[in-house]
Amino acid sequence: MRKTAYENGVSLRAYAGTTGVLLAMNVEPHKRDGLLGFAIERRRGHFKHPQWLTGGLTFPGMPHEAGAPVPTNKGPIQWFRWSDYRVYPDTEYEYVVHPVYGEPGRLEVQDGPALTVTTQSVHGSEHAVLFNRAAAASQAFSKKFPEVEAELEAARRARREPDPLPPAALAWLSRGVLEQIVGFIEQAADETWALDIAIYEYELEEIVSAVNAAHARGANVRVVYHARRGDEQTKHNEQALVGLPAEAKRARVTSKICHHKFIVLSRVSAGVREPQAVLCGSTNFTHNGVYRQANVVHVVSRQDVARQYLQLFDVLFAGENVSGTRRHIGTHNPFGPPQPLFAGFSPRSGGADLEAFAALVQEATRDVLFCTAFDLYDGLEDALLGEAGDPILRYGLQNRRSRITGVHRDRTADFAATAMLASGLEGFLKESTKGQRGNILIHTKLIIVDFTSDSPTVISGSHNFSRSASEGNDENFLIVRGNTDVADAYGCELMRLYDHYRFRSHRNNSGRGQRRIALRSDDSWTDRYFEWGSLEESDRLRFASHGGSPSSVEGDTAAAL
Numbered sequence: 001m002r003k004t005a006y007e008n009g010v011s012l013r014a015y016a017g018t019t020g021v022l023l024a025m026n027v028e029p030h031k032r033d034g035l036l037g038f039a040i041e042r043r044r045g046h047f048k049h050p051q052w053l054t055g056g057l058t059f060p061g062m063p064h065e066a067g068a069p070v071p072t073n074k075g076p077i078q079w080f081r082w083s084d085y086r087v088y089p090d091t092e093y094e095y096v097v098h099p100v101y102g103e104p105g106r107l108e109v110q111d112g113p114a115l116t117v118t119t120q121s122v123h124g125s126e127h128a129v130l131f132n133r134a135a136a137a138s139q140a141f142s143k144k145f146p147e148v149e150a151e152l153e154a155a156r157r158a159r160r161e162p163d164p165l166p167p168a169a170l171a172w173l174s175r176g177v178l179e180q181i182v183g184f185i186e187q188a189a190d191e192t193w194a195l196d197i198a199i200y201e202y203e204l205e206e207i208v209s210a211v212n213a214a215h216a217r218g219a220n221v222r223v224v225y226h227a228r229r230g231d232e233q234t235k236h237n238e239q240a241l242v243g244l245p246a247e248a249k250r251a252r253v254t255s256k257i258c259h260h261k262f263i264v265l266s267r268v269s270a271g272v273r274e275p276q277a278v279l280c281g282s283t284n285f286t287h288n289g290v291y292r293q294a295n296v297v298h299v300v301s302r303q304d305v306a307r308q309y310l311q312l313f314d315v316l317f318a319g320e321n322v323s324g325t326r327r328h329i330g331t332h333n334p335f336g337p338p339q340p341l342f343a344g345f346s347p348r349s350g351g352a353d354l355e356a357f358a359a360l361v362q363e364a365t366r367d368v369l370f371c372t373a374f375d376l377y378d379g380l381e382d383a384l385l386g387e388a389g390d391p392i393l394r395y396g397l398q399n400r401r402s403r404i405t406g407v408h409r410d411r412t413a414d415f416a417a418t419a420m421l422a423s424g425l426e427g428f429l430k431e432s433t434k435g436q437r438g439n440i441l442i443h444t445k446l447i448i449v450d451f452t453s454d455s456p457t458v459i460s461g462s463h464n465f466s467r468s469a470s471e472g473n474d475e476n477f478l479i480v481r482g483n484t485d486v487a488d489a490y491g492c493e494l495m496r497l498y499d500h501y502r503f504r505s506h507r508n509n510s511g512r513g514q515r516r517i518a519l520r521s522d523d524s525w526t527d528r529y530f531e532w533g534s535l536e537e538s539d540r541l542r543f544a545s546h547g548g549s550p551s552s553v554e555g556d557t558a559a560a561l
Contacts (some may be wrong), residue, residue, distance in 0.1 A: 001015070001485065002118050002366050003116070003117050004013065005545050006113050007111065008026060009027055010099050012025055013543065013546065014115055016120065016123075017491065019087060020087060020492035021095070022082065022495060023040065025097055025544060026078050027099065034102075034522075035099055036078070038077045038098065038112075040077060040088045042084065043484040044088065055070050055082075058519060059518060059521055060104075060521060070312070080529055090117055090121035094114060126300065127330065127485065128299040128448065129297075130298075131294070131444075132177040148535065152502060173292070180205060185214055185262060189217060191218035194264075194266040195221045195222070195269050196310060198258065199258075199260060200225075200261060201261075202240045202241065203285060203287070204285050204287055208235055208241075213430075222249070222317055223241060224249075224316045224317050227251035229253075252444070252474065253324070257472070259464075259469070261285070263279045265279070277302070278305060279301050280297075280299075280461060280462070282443050292441075293443040294444050300341075305503060308425070315328050318370055329348045333345050335352050341478065342479040343476070344479065346470050346476075348472060349539060358379045358380045360479070361449055363449065364392050367392060367449075368393075368394045369395050369495070370395075370467055371446045372397070372444075372446070373443055374464050376398075384399070393535075393539065393542050395498050396498070397498055397501055415482070445464055456481075457482075458479070458483070461477030463476070463477040
């Protein structure tokens with residue numbers, strides 16, 4: 001959901017996702033004079049009383065405990081974009097953005113625009129998009145569960161296995177992702193339902209138990225799983241599948257990997273499956289996938305889309321080899337004219353999926369947001385990075401071995417953020433991946449083209465945007481065009497991850513590691529946001545504006561106000 005409001009020379013645009021609301025502000029030129037920032041008030045929602053959103057900075061000389069939150073009416077936001085992640089799905093929230101003037105210690109909090117938005121539901125809608133918290137590199141986890149961090153560190157020092165994470169910590173990390181997967185499985189109540197599961201990593205006890213329980217209730221359960229001789233993951237999968245009979249499971253043996261993570265839910269009538277919905281996304285059914293890596297679960301409650309997934313599943317379950325699967329996909333899953341929702345699969349010949357992804361990115365008129373893992377197809381990577389000095393606003397994260405790399409604006413302005421902070425900065429705690437197998441922190445595979453426009457395009461799924469994913473692996477993906485609700489669900493979370501790692505990089509590389517960062521005591525903080533061609537100006541204009549392609553800064557400013 002998107003809403004726009006204007007009052008007292010200030011504009012406000014809100015993008016409401018599932019578990020986050022992104023707020024973008026702009027001001028008329030005369031309102032810059034003496035502007036010390038914005039105070040953001042939340043007046044409605046799951047809280048009993050109005051609350052000020054918080055930041056982490058104060059003015060110079062003001063007392064402040066390192067790391068403690070600061071209400072924005074005391075320490076205003078000196079940024080033209082802010083997000084609220086203390087929200088819940090399917091809940092109404094009212095926000096008021098107040099311009100702040102005066103001087104430190106004697107602030108003048110003026111009236112500003114107000115709007116009401118409703119976060120997206122994870123039940124009963126055509127699309128339900130939900131992300132976990134991905135706290136492997138999160139200060140929030142360290143601060144919320146210090147006793148867990150202490151136990152993990154003690155286990156590391158003693159070279160022993162750590163104690164299992166307590167239920168409260170697991171629930172916080174999952175942020176509803178596990179419940180979404182298990183709840184989807186539990187809809188298969190009896191023999192009139194069917195579940196068809198294609199999975200790369202099948203290990204997490206809660207999911208395995210839910211599938212076994214569905215089978216015990218009489219539901220028609222089938223599983224296709226990644227398998228390869230001598231492969232460690234194959235052993236894990238086969239151990240988890242011992243509760244299902246042989247006729248209900250098929251090993252998918254390829255020279256690459258069966259990288260799917262989807263479940264088709266069907267009604268069964270006279271022995272025939274009638275697909276109802278599909279659960280897909282990037283989340284493997286493992287402890288890492290649900291709790292530690294950045295991942296998404298996307299449920300599409302459309303019979304036509306679920307049927308496409310079921311048809312592909314039937315090919316895999318029948319034992320078709322890779323060549324036969326490739327032929328089937330080439331015949332039955334071609335790229336055609338643009339459509340609002342396209343479900344795609346691989347392996348396929350000729351890299352048509354990769355070329356289609358690159359072409360979509362090259363069509364961007366406003367912005368490109370992306371979050372990827374591993375090595376990308378060169379043509380797509382070039383499209384994502386763009387040309388030096390081009391007008392497209394670009395925010396992206398790429399998970400590489402032992403580090404996170406990022407892009408802002410274009411290929412002239414990339415950055416590298418350490419995957420982990422080895423020691424605490426001011427207000428920060430030491431972080432680690434203890435208890436996680438491997439070094440993948442960001443596992444989401446996501447591209448959003450023209451997010452801030454009225455017609456965004458989202459690409460998401462298991463597909464790693466690589467040649468291996470296109471030509472060898474079993475993969476699936478969705479291309480969703482023109483659906484702002486889906487884009488907002490993805491975009492709000494992508495910007496949460498991006499802003500987190502961009503800030504970490506800034507702190508690591510600025511030479512101010514232990515030195516406190518403070519708010520500006522005058523309006524000079526706004527200068528970079530009104531500097532022609534700057535990243536900050538593009539951010540202010542794109543996110544706060546409403547409409548299509550920006551033809552000029554003046555036109556964008558008018559749209560934003």
